[in-house]
Amino acid sequence: MDDISLISYYFNVLASYASYYWAYYRDSFRDYPYEVQTAVVIIQWSSIAVVFLIALIEKKGHHRRLKERIIEMLEEHYGEAIDYVFDREHNWPMSRDEIYGRFDVDEQQAAKKGLLRNKLQKQMMCMIIYQHLIASGNSWTNRRKNVHLMLNIFALPAFLEQEVAFANLFIKMKALAVVRAFKLPVSPWVINMLMASKKTRVKRVAMYLSVAGSADSELDYFETDFFDKNSCIYDEIELGYMLNRRRDAGMKLPNLAHWARLQKRDETKCMFVRLMRRFDQKEYCYQLEDLFKTSKHKKLIEEIARTWGYLNYTAGEQQLIDIMLTQPDDTKVAIMHAVTRMSSGKSLTLLLDGYRNSTNPHVRFEALRCMYNYNDDGWRMLDELEAEATEEEKHFFEFFHNPITISRLDLDHEQAYHPSVETVFNLSN
Amino acid sequence: MSTWLAIYYFFSYIVFGYTLAIMASYLLFVFLSWSMQLRLKVDIPDDEVIKYQLQGSPLTPAVSIIAPAYNEEVTIIDNVNSLMQIDYPDYEIIIVNDASSDRTLELLIETFEMVEVPYDITMRVPSKPIKRVFKSTNPEFSKLVVVDKERGGRKSDGSNAGINVCSNRYFVCTDVDCIIEPMALYRMMWTVINSHVPVIGVSATMLMSNACVVEDGRVVEAHVPWSFFPMFQQLEYLRSFLISKLGWSRINALPNISGGFGLFDLDVVVKSGGYDNTSMAEDVDMLLRMVTYMRNTGQKYRVVQVPKVCCWTEGPSSMRALYRQRIRWARGLYEIVVNHRKLFFNPHYGPIGAFTLPFIFLFEFIAPMLELSGIGFMVWLIFAGGVNWGTAALLFAMIYLFSVLMCFILLFFDYNMDAVNWHNRRRSYIHLAFAAFIEPIVYHPIITYCSNIGYFQYLSGQAAIWKPIQRKGVKKRDNAQKPTGNETKPTT
Numbered sequence: 001m002d003d004i005s006l007i008s009y010y011f012n013v014l015a016s017y018a019s020y021y022w023a024y025y026r027d028s029f030r031d032y033p034y035e036v037q038t039a040v041v042i043i044q045w046s047s048i049a050v051v052f053l054i055a056l057i058e059k060k061g062h063h064r065r066l067k068e069r070i071i072e073m074l075e076e077h078y079g080e081a082i083d084y085v086f087d088r089e090h091n092w093p094m095s096r097d098e099i100y101g102r103f104d105v106d107e108q109q110a111a112k113k114g115l116l117r118n119k120l121q122k123q124m125m126c127m128i129i130y131q132h133l134i135a136s137g138n139s140w141t142n143r144r145k146n147v148h149l150m151l152n153i154f155a156l157p158a159f160l161e162q163e164v165a166f167a168n169l170f171i172k173m174k175a176l177a178v179v180r181a182f183k184l185p186v187s188p189w190v191i192n193m194l195m196a197s198k199k200t201r202v203k204r205v206a207m208y209l210s211v212a213g214s215a216d217s218e219l220d221y222f223e224t225d226f227f228d229k230n231s232c233i234y235d236e237i238e239l240g241y242m243l244n245r246r247r248d249a250g251m252k253l254p255n256l257a258h259w260a261r262l263q264k265r266d267e268t269k270c271m272f273v274r275l276m277r278r279f280d281q282k283e284y285c286y287q288l289e290d291l292f293k294t295s296k297h298k299k300l301i302e303e304i305a306r307t308w309g310y311l312n313y314t315a316g317e318q319q320l321i322d323i324m325l326t327q328p329d330d331t332k333v334a335i336m337h338a339v340t341r342m343s344s345g346k347s348l349t350l351l352l353d354g355y356r357n358s359t360n361p362h363v364r365f366e367a368l369r370c371m372y373n374y375n376d377d378g379w380r381m382l383d384e385l386e387a388e389a390t391e392e393e394k395h396f397f398e399f400f401h402n403p404i405t406i407s408r409l410d411l412d413h414e415q416a417y418h419p420s421v422e423t424v425f426n427l428s429n
Numbered sequence: 430m431s432t433w434l435a436i437y438y439f440f441s442y443i444v445f446g447y448t449l450a451i452m453a454s455y456l457l458f459v460f461l462s463w464s465m466q467l468r469l470k471v472d473i474p475d476d477e478v479i480k481y482q483l484q485g486s487p488l489t490p491a492v493s494i495i496a497p498a499y500n501e502e503v504t505i506i507d508n509v510n511s512l513m514q515i516d517y518p519d520y521e522i523i524i525v526n527d528a529s530s531d532r533t534l535e536l537l538i539e540t541f542e543m544v545e546v547p548y549d550i551t552m553r554v555p556s557k558p559i560k561r562v563f564k565s566t567n568p569e570f571s572k573l574v575v576v577d578k579e580r581g582g583r584k585s586d587g588s589n590a591g592i593n594v595c596s597n598r599y600f601v602c603t604d605v606d607c608i609i610e611p612m613a614l615y616r617m618m619w620t621v622i623n624s625h626v627p628v629i630g631v632s633a634t635m636l637m638s639n640a641c642v643v644e645d646g647r648v649v650e651a652h653v654p655w656s657f658f659p660m661f662q663q664l665e666y667l668r669s670f671l672i673s674k675l676g677w678s679r680i681n682a683l684p685n686i687s688g689g690f691g692l693f694d695l696d697v698v699v700k701s702g703g704y705d706n707t708s709m710a711e712d713v714d715m716l717l718r719m720v721t722y723m724r725n726t727g728q729k730y731r732v733v734q735v736p737k738v739c740c741w742t743e744g745p746s747s748m749r750a751l752y753r754q755r756i757r758w759a760r761g762l763y764e765i766v767v768n769h770r771k772l773f774f775n776p777h778y779g780p781i782g783a784f785t786l787p788f789i790f791l792f793e794f795i796a797p798m799l800e801l802s803g804i805g806f807m808v809w810l811i812f813a814g815g816v817n818w819g820t821a822a823l824l825f826a827m828i829y830l831f832s833v834l835m836c837f838i839l840l841f842f843d844y845n846m847d848a849v850n851w852h853n854r855r856r857s858y859i860h861l862a863f864a865a866f867i868e869p870i871v872y873h874p875i876i877t878y879c880s881n882i883g884y885f886q887y888l889s890g891q892a893a894i895w896k897p898i899q900r901k902g903v904k905k906r907d908n909a910q911k912p913t914g915n916e917t918k919p920t921t
Contacts, residue, residue: 035824042827053837053838061844130477174475181478201472232623233621236488241486
C-alpha cells in the first residue's frame with residue numbers, strides 16, 4: 001500500500017468515527033424536550049470552549065515567556081553597551097570601531113552571520129533599544145548618529161524597513177513608531193507603499209515620516225487637500241514638531257494660511273489657523289480674510305478671530321466688529337476676546353452691545369470681562385454699567401470688585417502652562 | 430387556561446427564551462469586545478510609545494483632575510501625593526473640600542503650603558457656593574488647587590464645583606482615595622488625540638485595590654483579593670469593563686463612564702448641565718445628557734473605553750457596605766429608566782437609544798425582578814411536587830457553565846490586552862477562576878437581592894441614604910522592602 005492510499009485509508013476511518021459520533025450526538029437527545037436539547041448543546045459547547053481557552057492562554061503564555069527570556073538574554077549581553085552609546089550620543093559621535101568594540105563584536109563576523117538569529121530576537125532588540133532611548137531622555141531634536149551605527153551592528157535598519165513595508169498592521173505600526181524615534185531614513189518605495197494604504201493612520205504616519213527631513217519638496221503633501229478625514233490633535237502635534245524643527249534649523253516656515261485655504265475640510269482649516277497662531281505668522285493673516293468672509297463654519301470663524309486677536313492683526317478688527325452681533329454665542333465670545341486683545345478703542349461699543357443685546361448670561365459676563373481687560377475706558381464703562389444695573393444684574397459685577405486672574409481659558413497654551421502661584425500673583429516678591 | 434398554567438407556560442417559554450436571549454447578547458458582546466480589542470491593539474501603542482510622542486509637545490492637551498473630598502483627614506495627604514505622581518506633561522489637580530468637619534482642609538494647607546488666592550471662577554454648572562480657593566506658594570506643588578466650598582452632601586456637587594474652577598478643556602473626575610496609574614492620563618488622552626471625531630468621554634478600567642501592595646502612592650503589586658466580597662467584585666468589574674463596556678464602545682454606545690475615574694470634554698459637560706446633584710446614578714445620568722446634547726445639536730461624537738487598568742479603588746469589603754452600595758446602584762438604575770425614558774428604543778439618539786438603553790432595560794433592569802419571581806415559582810413547584818429534578822439540574826448546569834465560560838473568556842481578554850499587570854499572573858488567574866466557579870451560587874443571589882430591595886425602596890418612596898464606604902486601607906510596603914528596580918519587566 002503506497003503512502004497516499006494509507007493516508008486515504010486512515011482518513012476514511014477517521015471520517016467514519018466522526019460521522020458515527022456526530023449521529024450519536026445528534027440523535028441522543030432527539031426525543032427529549034427542547035429545553036433539554038438546548039441545555040445539553042450549551043453545556044457541551046461551553047465545556048469545550050473553557051478547555052480551549054485554557055489551552056490558548058497557556059500557548060500565549062509560553063510565547064510571552066519566550067519573549068521575556070530573549071529580552072533578558074539580550075539585556076544581559078548588550079544592555080550596558082546600549083546605555084553607553086546613548087550616553088555618548090549627547091557628547092560626541094563615536095567611531096564605527098569604537099561602537100563595535102563596545103559591543104565586543106567582530107565586524108566581519110557580524111556582517112557575515114548576523115548577531116541576532118531570528119525575527120523574534122530582532123523585534124525584541126528593537127524594543128530594548130527603543131526603551132533605552134526613552135530612558136536616556138533623548139528628545140525629538142537630538143542626534144541619532146551613534147544609534148544608527150549601533151542599529152547597523154544588528155542589521156536592524158533593513159529589518160525595520162521590511163517590517164514597515166510588509167508586516168501586519170499591528171507590527172507595522174510598532175515598527176513605524178520605532179523607525180520614527182530612531183529617525184531612520186526610509187526608502188521612497190516604502191513611503192509610497194505606505195501612502196497607498198487604505199488605513200488613514202498608516203498614511204498619516206508615513207507622511208510624517210517623509211516630512212521629517214528638511215527638504216522643501218517634502219512639504220508638497222500640504223499643497224494638496226491631503227487629509228481625507230478630519231484632522232485630529234495628533235496631526236496638530238506632528239505638524240507642530242515638524243514646524244518647530246524647521247524653525248530651530250533656521251529655515252523659513254511654510255505659509256500656513258495658504259495651506260489652510262487649500263484644505264476642503266473645515267476642521268483641518270481650523271488646525272492650520274491654530275498653528276498660525278502658535279508660530280506667530282502675522283504676515284499671512286490677511287490671507288485668512290477670504291476664509292473669514294465666506295466660511296459658514298462656526299469653529300473656523302472662532303479660530304480666525306482668536307488668531308487675529310492673538311497676533312494683533314488690527315486690519316481685521318473692523319470685519320470682526322461687522323459680523324459679531326449676527327454670530328452664535330460662542331463665536332461672539334471669541335470675537336469679543338479678540339478685539340479686547342487688540343484694544344484699539346474702536347470696539348468698546350461692540351462690547352457694550354454684546355452686554356446689552358445678549359440674553360445669554362455667559363455672553364454678558366464675558367462682555368464685562370472684556371471691558372475689564374480692555375483699558376481705562378473699559379473700566380469707566382464697567383463702572384457706568386454697574387451704576388445702572390438692576391438687582392438681577394448686580395451679581396455680574398461682584399466678580400470685578402476683587403483683583404482677579406485673567407481667565408486662563410482664553411490664554412494661549414504656553415501662558416496657561418503650569419501657572420504657579422508665583423507667576424500669576426507674583427507672590428515671590 | 431388557568432392562571433397557574435399561564436404562569437407555568439410563562440416560565441417554560443418566555444423566561445427560558447429570555448435566558449437564551451441574555452446568553453446570545455453576551456456572546457455578541459464577546460464578539461464586539463474582541464473586535465474592539467483588535468482595533469485598539471493597532472490604535473493604542475505601548476505606553477512608552479505614547480509617552481515618547483506626547484511628552485515633548487506643548488500641543489499636548491492639558492488635563493484637570495477633579496477629586497472631591499469629605500472628611501478624609503486620615504488619607505488626604507497620601508492621596509494627594511499619589512495624584513502628584515501621575516506622569517503627564519500638563520495637568521492640574523483640583524481637590525474640592527466639601528466643608529469637611531475634620532482637619533482635611535487644615536492638613537492640606539499646612540502640608541502643601543497653601544495660601545488663599547483670588548481666583549477666576551465662572552459658575553458654569555450649578556454647585557453650592559465656593560468659599561475660598563487655595564494655591565501653594567511652593568512651586569513644587571504648582572499643579573495643586575484646593576477649593577473650599579459649602580456643604581453639598583454629594584460627590585456630584587463637589588465635582589461640579591471642580592468643573593467651575595477647572596481651567597483645561599479636558600478633565601478627569603475621580604475619588605480622592607483612588608490610586609491612579611502613573612500612565613493613566615497618557616492612555617486616556619491618546620484616544621482623544623487620535624480620534625478624527627470629537628471624543629466627549631473616555632472610560633477607563635478600574636479594579637479593586639483591596640489586596641494590592643501600594644508604595645509611594647502607586648500600586649506596585651496587583652493581586653486578586655482573597656476577602657469574600659472584593660474577590661467577586663474584582664471579577665465583576667473586569668467583566669463589566671473588558672466585555673460589556675469594550676463591546677459597547679465598539680459601536681459607540683457606551684452608556685456609562687464610571688464616577689470613580691473618567692475623562693470628559695469640559696465644553697460638552699457644561700453645555701449639558703454638569704452632574705445632577707439629585708441623581709443616585711449621576712455618572713450615567715450625565716453621560717446620557719451629554720449624548721442627548723450631541724445628538725440634538727447634530728454633532729458627531731465618540732465615547733471610548735480604554736481596556737488597560739488606569740485606576741484602583743477600594744471596594745466594599747463588608748456585607749453592609751456592599752448592600753448599601755448596590756441598593757444605591759439599583760435605585761440609580763430605576764431613576765435612569767424613569768428620567769431618560771424618552772431615549773429608550775429611540776433611534777434618534779443613535780446606538781445608545783436603539784441598543785444600549787433597551788438592553789439595559791430588558792436585561793439589567795428587569796432581570797433581578799424576573800430572577801426573584803423565578804425563585805418564587807421554583808418554591809411553589811417544590812411544594813406542588815411539580816419539579817423534574819433532572820431537567821432542573823440540567824438547566825442550572827447550563828447557566829452555571831455559561832457563566833464560567835464568560836469568566837474564562839474574560840481571562841483570555843485580559844491576557845490578550847495585558848489589561849492588568851498582575852504581580853503573579855498564573856496565580857491571579859487561578860484565583861479568578863476559583864471565584865468564577867463559586868460566583869453564580871454565592872455572590873449573584875446577594876446582588877439580585879440587593880437590586881430588588883433597591884427597586885422596592887425607590888417605589889415605596891423611601892429616602893435615599895448616601896454614606897461613604899468605610900475604607901480599610903490597602904497594604905503598604907515598608908521602605909526596607911522596596912524593590913531594587915530590577916524587577917521591572919520590559920514591555921514586549
